[in-house]
Amino acid sequence: MEEGVGSKENVNIMEVRDLYVRFYTYEGVVKAVDGVDLDVLKGETLGIVGETGSGKSVTTYAMMNMVPPPGRITRGRVVYRRDGKEFVLTEMPESEIRKLRGSDISRIFQEPKAALNPVYKVGDQVAEAILIHRLDEMKERALKELERGKGLFSSLSRSIIGRSLRSEGDPLVRLVKRIPLVRRLYWNPIKREARKEVVKLLGLMGIPDPERVYDMYPHELSGGMQQRIVIATALSCNPQLLIADEPTTNLDVTVEAQILELMKDLKKRFGMTLIYITHDMGVIAEMSNRVAVMYAGNVVEVGDVYTIFKKPLHPYTKGLLEAIPMPGRPLKDIPGTVPNLINPPSGCRFHPRCEHAMEKCKREKPKLVEVEPGHWVACFLHHDEVMEVSEE
DSSP: OOSSSSSOOGGGEEEEEEEEEEEEEEOOOOEEEEEEEEETTTOOOEEEEOEEEEEHHHHHHHHOOOOOTTTTEEEEEEEEEEETEEEETTTSHHHHHHHHBBBTTEESOHHHHSSSSSSHHHHHHHHHHHHHHHHHHHHHHHHHHTTOOOOOHHHHHHHHHHHHHTTTTTTTHHHHHHHHHHHHHHHHHHHHHHHHHHHHHHHHOOSSHHHHHHOOGGSSSOOOHHHHHHHHHHTTOOOOOOEEETTTTTTHHHHHHHHHHHHHHHHHHHEEEEEEEEEEEEHHHHHOEEEEEEETTTTEEEEEEEHHHHHHHHHHHHHHTTTTBBBOOOOOSSOOOOOOSSSSSSSSSGGGOTTTHHHHHHHHHHHHOOEEETEEEOOOHHHHHHHHHHHH
């Protein structure tokens, strides 16, 4: 697809073009993502929705070029834009991509218990990201604080930190880092500043008594509190793009509502772009500006949230909306299950479950076409409409 999916090129913070991801397993090759095209507009909340196994999480892992093994991006291009510069994440070396992960592009992982290390204090885990991506900033703050102090130790710490700011390869700095007792003169002032920043951030997360919570371990916190810690870690370096991978999974309804409100507030406060992954259409309606519907590794429909809910075009999108429990309306499910992606159906991957399937659907894979401004759909039912309009 030559043009952007539902946006103008000059306002995209990220573009995904013709993305393919494969997992090479003993059972066979899993075709997890199959030719995804997607644009993310600067400042928006893009909701990605679909059943379990539709490729939502894998697509966003590929956006960060961190597909877990045995997976691999086999084709495609992911471009991230910042301050007029373009970063082609699928072509950059790993060392360069790491500088962007966490600082520019961050992620809230699906399960907080798995994302947090059980043997480290939660505050130290948040501080780790700050000490990796904002180390120079913490050094400068530490220097300002040390200038107020007096005595030999303050003077030594000030000298060592000052030299490290000028050059990490300074022989004295490298020597100090190797001697445990002396190393504290370097690290302790920096870690104190990182702690202050974490405590402030935990306060923004709505965590009561953040000083005390800093020194707690993950098992001492509730699921909702653990998720707030994971969100704090993701936001610790003020990212431009935040990917939230089902952050309210396994939380009760009241805690889920609190987390959703927190994320909306933080998005406004930090001025960031948000990609929100979920299988819950109600959450999509609450959080998103635009929606991308995924099925079996393909994006099947993209549009603004109002259009997707009021005028869905793809049979799968209609099925997801009809599966939402509504008073006075019988519950309708989508027949069948998501296919095994080791051997997916030919043509349109949804055709075995689609009541409108034609012979063409079994042979050819439909492309995403723009049926009206900003509304894209991959379905042969609507390709003819587009052709008629273009001929006129």
